[in-house]
Amino acid sequence: MTRARILESAFELFVDKGFAAVSVREIAERSEVTKSLIHHHFGGKEGLWEEVKQLAFAQYYQGQKEELDQAEQPGPELIMRAVINYFEFLRNNPGVVRLFAWTHLEGDTSCSEMDGELVRLGAERVRQAQQAGLLRDDVNPTHVVTIFVSLCTQWFEARDHHCNWPGMGSDQEFLDDFLKVFMEGLLPRP
Amino acid sequence: MTRARILESAFELFVDKGFAAVSVREIAERSEVTKSLIHHHFGGKEGLWEEVKQLAFAQYYQGQKEELDQAEQPGPELIMRAVINYFEFLRNNPGVVRLFAWTHLEGDTSCSEMDGELVRLGAERVRQAQQAGLLRDDVNPTHVVTIFVSLCTQWFEARDHHCNWPGMGSDQEFLDDFLKVFMEGLLPRP
């Protein structure tokens, strides 16, 4: 469908250059339609941008919600699996990562509630594990989730940047080291 | 001086909206000069952008290098102080944080060597502490540095975004919790 082709081209370009640096003409050319048609379907550049974002957000939200909704006994293993899952999602969806980054810089907070809900779910799991004595309880559960989320996010956002740092390992090696430190730092203190 | 006033206005606008979304006219208006003068002094929009970035990078590099060059016995306390120092720098220079973020998204790697050098210095400190038996030695030192750099960076980059997450604490509270988990996770394993 034409609509989908436009959305795809727009996604690629927005991911690559950000909203301001992409022209409607460019999107039209890549999706092999006329500029007018984009206007017809999306109302304008802004409308298209919103729809692209919404699609990406929905994809993100759905994938993460699924994982978090699986009712299991909270504990270190569950937390770790959630982190790995999140890490994998970002690895497989670099476009979404960049779209989020552009969006944040532009001050768009439309995905705040969505993200807030996911964080709330994650923090609840951490809290349960704390109450069960499986994780140290002297740290804010929301902070724990934020640590995991921020680290995964930044790893992929700045990947091109720090992949050249001396001594840097692969995705997997970084994740392993990062989990080693945090999972053990989260264990109950004697 | 006029040149400095232009640079200041440009910095503010670029920080706020990114390179593509700022017009030379806008910068001229804010700094109360004519568009032509900007051309005269900086050669064009691109030239001004480069100079703004270079100034910010220099400021960043200088501040961090100073801290890292202080010859002290490496150990957990030194690492912790470096983290706190980095965190404070970002807190006090939100503009620089955003400029870095825009720059990364645009694929500019001009600050990669600079950052690489800082990371190398930090990793060296970690390695020394590992060899002295003060930190666990089964993690890549570069990864350790990357972990705390990424976390501090992301905290301030996405601050507006996650400050509304339920249960989120203040800058200080987050830093405290992060250090609690991170520093204990780095201790030598029995």
Add this chain to the structure above:
DNA sequence: GCATTAACTGGCCGGCCGGTCAATTAGTTG
């Protein structure tokens, strides 16, 4: 098969974009 709606086109608009240039003013040096 005819009416209605949706998909799609090309051309045009006013406006802003970055950049250029000749001319003017201010500052400096001898």
Add this chain to the structure above:
DNA sequence: CAACTAATTGACCGGCCGGCCAGTTAATGC
């Protein structure tokens, strides 16, 4: 003061921007 340089201006350029609209083609329903 004169001569030269640097700072600064305003007017102007071609080009691209997003948006609009009248019109055409294609699909849909009765």
